[in-house]
Amino acid sequence: MPSLNFVKSTTDYHQQASPHSPARRKLSLIFFFSGLALAIASCAGYSINYIPATYQFGLIQMLSPLFWFGFALCLLSLLEGINRDKEGVFFIKALLFSVLLWNIPVLLLKNIYFWDSYSHIFEATPIMLSGHIPSASETLPNLFRYYPASFPGYHILLTSIFSITNIALLGFAKS
Amino acid sequence: MFSSAITFVAIWLFFKTFLPSAGYRWALLVAILANIYMQFHVSPQSVGLVCGILTLVALEKADSRWKAVAVLLFAYIIISHPTTAFIVLSAAGLAWLLRMLLVKGRKILAEPLPLLAVCWLAWSFLYASPFQQGVAGLASTPLTTPTVPVTGIVLLDVWIAEIAKRLTGIFCWAPRMRFIVLGVFAIGSVYYLVRQWLNKANRGQKLLITYTGFLVAPVIMTLMDITFIRTGQLHDRYFLFFLLVASILLVRLVQESSHLIRKNGFLLALVFLTLFSFTTVYYQSSLFIISDETVSASKFANSNTASQVIGGQLVPDLADPNQSACLRQSRFYHLYPEPLASFTVPAVIVFDDHDRLRYQVWYGIEQYDFYADEVELGADFDKLYSNRRYNMYWFPGDGD
Numbered sequence: 001m002p003s004l005n006f007v008k009s010t011t012d013y014h015q016q017a018s019p020h021s022p023a024r025r026k027l028s029l030i031f032f033f034s035g036l037a038l039a040i041a042s043c044a045g046y047s048i049n050y051i052p053a054t055y056q057f058g059l060i061q062m063l064s065p066l067f068w069f070g071f072a073l074c075l076l077s078l079l080e081g082i083n084r085d086k087e088g089v090f091f092i093k094a095l096l097f098s099v100l101l102w103n104i105p106v107l108l109l110k111n112i113y114f115w116d117s118y119s120h121i122f123e124a125t126p127i128m129l130s131g132h133i134p135s136a137s138e139t140l141p142n143l144f145r146y147y148p149a150s151f152p153g154y155h156i157l158l159t160s161i162f163s164i165t166n167i168a169l170l171g172f173a174k175s
Numbered sequence: 176m177f178s179s180a181i182t183f184v185a186i187w188l189f190f191k192t193f194l195p196s197a198g199y200r201w202a203l204l205v206a207i208l209a210n211i212y213m214q215f216h217v218s219p220q221s222v223g224l225v226c227g228i229l230t231l232v233a234l235e236k237a238d239s240r241w242k243a244v245a246v247l248l249f250a251y252i253i254i255s256h257p258t259t260a261f262i263v264l265s266a267a268g269l270a271w272l273l274r275m276l277l278v279k280g281r282k283i284l285a286e287p288l289p290l291l292a293v294c295w296l297a298w299s300f301l302y303a304s305p306f307q308q309g310v311a312g313l314a315s316t317p318l319t320t321p322t323v324p325v326t327g328i329v330l331l332d333v334w335i336a337e338i339a340k341r342l343t344g345i346f347c348w349a350p351r352m353r354f355i356v357l358g359v360f361a362i363g364s365v366y367y368l369v370r371q372w373l374n375k376a377n378r379g380q381k382l383l384i385t386y387t388g389f390l391v392a393p394v395i396m397t398l399m400d401i402t403f404i405r406t407g408q409l410h411d412r413y414f415l416f417f418l419l420v421a422s423i424l425l426v427r428l429v430q431e432s433s434h435l436i437r438k439n440g441f442l443l444a445l446v447f448l449t450l451f452s453f454t455t456v457y458y459q460s461s462l463f464i465i466s467d468e469t470v471s472a473s474k475f476a477n478s479n480t481a482s483q484v485i486g487g488q489l490v491p492d493l494a495d496p497n498q499s500a501c502l503r504q505s506r507f508y509h510l511y512p513e514p515l516a517s518f519t520v521p522a523v524i525v526f527d528d529h530d531r532l533r534y535q536v537w538y539g540i541e542q543y544d545f546y547a548d549e550v551e552l553g554a555d556f557d558k559l560y561s562n563r564r565y566n567m568y569w570f571p572g573d574g575d
């Protein structure tokens with residue numbers, strides 16, 4: 001039975017990464033960034049306002065074939081370079097790939113994706129107005145007391161961002 | 176977008192720390208595609224996720240400055256997202272206890288885990304809100320109203336009987352696909368850990384102990400949440416954390432193969448499997464989306480300040496928060512089975528098709544239909560507002 005040889009594994013980490021030839025590296029990057037551009041461009045015309053409940057996979061089902069083509073190019077480039085890319089290159093590719101996947105709602109939807117975002121901004125408004133976390137004795141509606149008191153650190157952070165930057169609340173939540 | 180970028184950086188550090196080999200890249204890719212439970216919208220849990228992962232990373236580093244960072248991050252999580260604090264403390268705490276029992280080095284005693292536990296307990300006992308105390312299992316009263324099921328939609332991914340009951344005709348494939356992926360990850364992870372523990376040479380390995388703590392603690396806590404604490408809030412965090420750790424263990428399991436082609440084949444198969452998982456990531460989006468109709472209906476309800484609001488999913492008025500209908504709103508599950516006719520104050524009754532779907536999936540469709548039928552059959556309800564998805568009715572109350 002194999003043993004957990006972490007020292008060897010750490011050494012392998014430096015030895016296994018066999019560098020690309022420059023031409024191959026360039027091709028891999030062209031694949032990746034073309035895929036990324038295609039995927040983002042494929043979402044350009046979307047402003048989705050409603051998702052039918054009959055869509056078994058929700059938002060994913062509304063993506064165009066062009067998105068999936070771009071997605072496939074990115075994934076193939078990542079897989080091709082997974083043992084060869086330099087650390088910085090792999091990091092950038094994986095970062096951009098993740099941000100693409102995790103922001104599909106931002107690219108496709110007309111309004112904020114999740115009503116929860118509205119709620120949490122809303123719950124921070126009494127702190128913005130009064131300058132402090134509401135105490136239990138204050139005569140405020142339950143929503144204004146319960147959530148800021150349950151997540152005080154988060155609401156202080158949110159209020160600080162809003163107060164310092166004066167950013168538009170809905171724009172902040174959407175992006 | 177910013178939240179997803181910093182979450183990625185945190186996860187990248189997590190994998191580099193807990194899988195110190197070239198395999199971390201595979202595990203990272205698997206986790207990006209497989210982990211459908213991460214959230215990036217403006218919420219305490221998205222900030223909690225980043226800080227929670229970074230706390231575990233900082234605790235693992237030998238440098239005392241990292242330990243100080245871990246304490247500061249954990250202090251922030253305690254006051255920001257108690258659910259994350261609970262899982263971080265339970266996972267790191269179990270790993271620390273196991274190391275104490277099995278490795279017995281003096282350095283282990285000097286780690287800041289007891290300090291984190293004291294901070295968490297002190298906050299939970301002395302300052303925490305009822306919600307936070309509930310998460311800590313210290314609440315004297317139940318957190319949720321009796322009619323709201325404590326089994327959130329995430330649990331439906333593993334509760335096959337409930338899938339058949341609640342999701343038939345709505346979501347057929349996605350929860351079942353998630354169930355299969357979670358099953359493969361669970362079986363693979365447990366198999367890997369058992370194999371390693373059976374090898375006596377491995378039993379003092381710090382990382383093996385850490386993996387065990389990280390994998391076992393979330394399972395125990397999930398079971399505790401379902402059976403004793405009953406917040407209905409915790410399990411999605413545990414699923415999320417489990418998939419992060421299981422990604423590492425599965426890649427380690429595959430990498431044990433000495434046959435290069437077989438190993439790469441298995442790794443590609445794993446990525447292929449996680450692609451299926453990824454296609455389910457937004458399957459519930461029809462439950463959560465905010466449409467133009469939601470915004471219009473909310474504006475109408477917000478402006479109608481003289482009445483209570485019952486039912487519906489509305490968004491608040493951020494320009495004038497005190498006008499928001501949410502502050503005067505009761506949901507059907509708050510009232511059920513009390514009929515609307517027993518209300519003594521004027522009320523606006525809101526029905527919308529997304530909300531109906533949420534009741535079907537989440538709270539129980541009989542509650543929604545109970546009030547829809549009452550309004551349809553009753554004579555006291557006048558239609559006040561209508562758009563493609565929302566219908567609002569005016570009920571004058573007994574006093575009128």
